[in-house]
Amino acid sequence: MAEGHFLRIAAAVAVGTFARLIMLRSDYRQYPSYPHAYVVHLSLGFIAASLGALAVPAVVTRNFMAASILALAGQQFREVRDMERRSLEKLEDTELVRRGTAYIEGIARVFEARNYLAMAAALATSLVSYALPLPQGMAVVAGIACGLFTAAVISGVLGRRVVGDIAVVRKGRIRFDGPFLSVDGIVLANIGLAEARSIIETQGIGVVVEPKDDNARATLANVGQRQAIVHDVASIMGARVDVSERDFTPLMRLDITTGRAGLVIVPIERDVEALLEVVRRVPVIETSVRKPLATRAGRIAAD
Amino acid sequence: MDVTLEHVIAAIVTTRRDRAGGGAPIFFADDDEDLHRTAVYLAKILDGVAHDLGGGTFIVVKH
Numbered sequence: 001m002a003e004g005h006f007l008r009i010a011a012a013v014a015v016g017t018f019a020r021l022i023m024l025r026s027d028y029r030q031y032p033s034y035p036h037a038y039v040v041h042l043s044l045g046f047i048a049a050s051l052g053a054l055a056v057p058a059v060v061t062r063n064f065m066a067a068s069i070l071a072l073a074g075q076q077f078r079e080v081r082d083m084e085r086r087s088l089e090k091l092e093d094t095e096l097v098r099r100g101t102a103y104i105e106g107i108a109r110v111f112e113a114r115n116y117l118a119m120a121a122a123l124a125t126s127l128v129s130y131a132l133p134l135p136q137g138m139a140v141v142a143g144i145a146c147g148l149f150t151a152a153v154i155s156g157v158l159g160r161r162v163v164g165d166i167a168v169v170r171k172g173r174i175r176f177d178g179p180f181l182s183v184d185g186i187v188l189a190n191i192g193l194a195e196a197r198s199i200i201e202t203q204g205i206g207v208v209v210e211p212k213d214d215n216a217r218a219t220l221a222n223v224g225q226r227q228a229i230v231h232d233v234a235s236i237m238g239a240r241v242d243v244s245e246r247d248f249t250p251l252m253r254l255d256i257t258t259g260r261a262g263l264v265i266v267p268i269e270r271d272v273e274a275l276l277e278v279v280r281r282v283p284v285i286e287t288s289v290r291k292p293l294a295t296r297a298g299r300i301a302a303d
Numbered sequence: 304m305d306v307t308l309e310h311v312i313a314a315i316v317t318t319r320r321d322r323a324g325g326g327a328p329i330f331f332a333d334d335d336e337d338l339h340r341t342a343v344y345l346a347k348i349l350d351g352v353a354h355d356l357g358g359g360t361f362i363v364v365k366h
Contacts, residue, residue: 179355192353192361193343246352246366 004136005061008129009053011140012147016049016122017042019151023114041111044080048115052122056130074119081112096241097234097250102224106285110160117154124150163209163229164280166216171272172206172262184208186255186262196247200266203240204248205275207263214302217259218290225288226252226261232282237275238268311365313349316341318359327362335359 024041051070058066085108092098099107129143163169172184176197179190183206191197209229211217219225230250234241240248250265267275292298312327318338323329330345332338342353342361351363 178357190354192355193339193346195343196353244347244350246350247346249352249366 005057007136007140008126008143009057011129011144012053012056012122012126013046013049015125015144015147015151016052016118017046019121019147019155020045020049020114020118022151023117023155041114044077044115045118048074048077048118049122052119053126055123056126060130077112077115077119080115081108084108084111095231096243097231097239098227099231100224100227102222102285102287103228103231105287106228106283109286110158113158117151117158120154121147121151160286161284162280163282163284166219166284167212168210169276169279170208170210171276172208174201174204174206174264176201181264183262183264184260186253186260188251188253188262188264191247193247199240200248200264203270204264204266205270205272207265207276207279209252209261209263209279211259211261213293214298215289215291215293218292219284219288220259220261221254222285222288222290225285226254228285228288229279229282230263230265233263233265233267233275233278236278237265237271240266240268309365312362313351313365314345314363316345316353316361316363322358322360332359 021042024038024045051073055067055070058064058070085104088099088104088107089101092104125143125147127143128146129139132139132142134142172186175182176191177187179192179197181188181191181197181200186208191200209220211220230252233239234250239250241250248266250263252261252263254261263279265275269275293302314328314330315323316330316332316338317323318332318334320331330341332341338359338361342363345351345363346353349363349365351365353361353363355361
């Protein structure tokens, strides 16, 4: 009996941890070069998977006390969100182009949710491997398959939308009207120095993001969403910015009459197509999502 | 943690003495070239951005 438990639990823990590992990999773009954070999150994923895996055997062996304690332990994963948020907020002062609080909150939520995913995958695995009236080996194999399927389905549902899904991203033309910098008519800033203006004109890249519908328009209007776009572009393509070199800080501003957003950046890597691709792949931040079209008033107003 | 002022006019540079006043330090420039140079220096020193108000006046703003 003890060995029967061991195999089932081990399989469930392995599936849960594996699910966490996969989600960690798909995340490298948001969270680059943090080997220690990888260790932290894998260990937390392992713990989450263990909780999920142990719940079913605890009930099966009528150890209800253990089952309740496991349920309580699941609550601890709220701490993960807090931990991520705090560490990213502390680092914010060292970022030349900030992530912004909305992006940080989004990342923190995702990290919390992924531990629940690991837990769910492990739970599904152990549930199936205990419930199926098959020989142990076959039940475990079926459990693993079911656990992986659960992980795939959940991660598919949790797979977030990107800016390219809600908006058309294209190159825009940079123009100066006196000191006023604009991209396709969207005024971004007042650049006082002539040298700075000529550098932006020759080396800068303008991008226009056109929302596809009113939902997208409201989402793009969110300052946090735009800051996330600016941060991702600057961290991937590089930006000509330093502590005492603020003239070229990448900016994204809204054309209030049409809802289009204009971005100008002086990148280190001057590759227009790559830059447009970066903008398209910026995640739509959960806290920025607005859905006016989901309301009756919003639909009437949209006509 | 450092405390820094943001969205504040850190300095005003102007060629016209009658155009500026108030709380921020004002630097008077002799001509356009001097105006421009002073604005660049101040922007670098103060980690700010120089904005052109037109009519021979620049402000340096900490963003």
